[in-house]
Amino acid sequence: MKKIGKKSSGIRYSRYVMSKMRKTKAVEAKASLRQYVPTTKRMTHDTLKQMLAQHKMIYIKPDIGMFGNGVIRVEQTEAVAGKEKENIVEPLYRYQSGVKVRKFKTFDEMYTSIIKLTKNRPYLTQKGIHLLKHKGNRFDLRVMVQQTPTRAWETTGVIGRVAHPSKIVTNFHNGGTLKSVETLLRSYLPISQRKGYVRKLQGLGQQVAQAIHARYKGVKEIGVDVALDHELHPWILEVNTSPDPYIFQRLSDKSIFYKMRRYARAYNRPVKKS
Known part of the structure; x- marks a missing residue:
């Protein structure tokens, strides 16, 4: 009530x-x-991608929730691929939910996984501190x-x-x-x-x-x-x-x-x- x-x-x-x-x-x-x-925005494919590219580490959280349940830490890192003088810097992605960490080679692969986890509930994305x-x-x-x-x-x-x-x-x-x-x-x-x-x-x-x-x-x-x-x-x-x-x-x-x-x-x- x-x-x-x-x-x-x-x-x-x-x-x-x-x-x-x-x-x-x-x-x-x-x-x-x-x-x-x-910076806090409603989570969409675009806002998540843009904020991650800008801040490298962000948190996403349910718009309605308690006790830290459903909070996910998302990070974008970089890896160097290729041979000498042909090195290409490629982004890598990872997120942690609870104690589980998952890693991905592309943003879209990670986003698909996050959507399965959040089950299309309203989520926010927030600059990571x-x-x-x-x-x-x-x-x-x-x-x-x-x-x-x-x-x-x-x-x-x-x-x-x-x-x-x-x-x-x-x-x-x-x-x-x-x-x-x-x-x-x-x-x-x-x-x-x-x-x-x-x-x-x-x-x-x-x-x-x-x-x-x-x-x-x-x-x-x-x-x-x-x-x-x-x-x-x-x-x-x-x-x-x-x-x-x-x-x-x-x-x-x-x-x-x-x-x-x-x-x-x-x-x-x-x-x-x-």
Whole structure:
């Protein structure tokens, strides 16, 4: 059953937005956020081919989906064929879905395989971000933003998600490991800069919440999935309007989860402590 938010005017708004593309468009509508959104388009034969040629590594994901299910990493590499002085550089293609990697000599062969895998469901193609790593495994961050009891937006937590060694997604429900953001930033920022950087992420989360809420008035909470590149530039990979606060119980500071639960109860979302 869909959760519905109600305004004093009597107008009822849906609390959840399922389409990733619709949420991306809402974020991009705020000019100051566009620098943080990787190029994202609806997947077709042409958009996939063009973006792969431009970026060499992209992700494709279902427009509607959860927990990283259905996400595929696609890459275009090059191989040299021929004899001396007659070398010809030829593109090679590969994709990874789950733990399985498949390789192809032509784009069309790969595309045919991808279409069989996606079963013609609506998919998006997104510029790939080469994630930072923790002990050799890729990680990203989940930024939790909620409406307070006074209806202001507050970033209530930031947590890191480290991918399983053999997988391309970081989701906890897909084998990922949860770490504090301070632990993950330790190798990339001196202690004097970490708190300021986390405050920047918190502010980014609040801006995203405001952008989503401007278009979708029923939204009460969001989880922003943020990738960090090697220059520590944050990239908004995805926005979840039904984020799971449970993962924040894994942090040593339990007050973070308790605040999330208190705010969630204020807008009538039950959160049970497991």
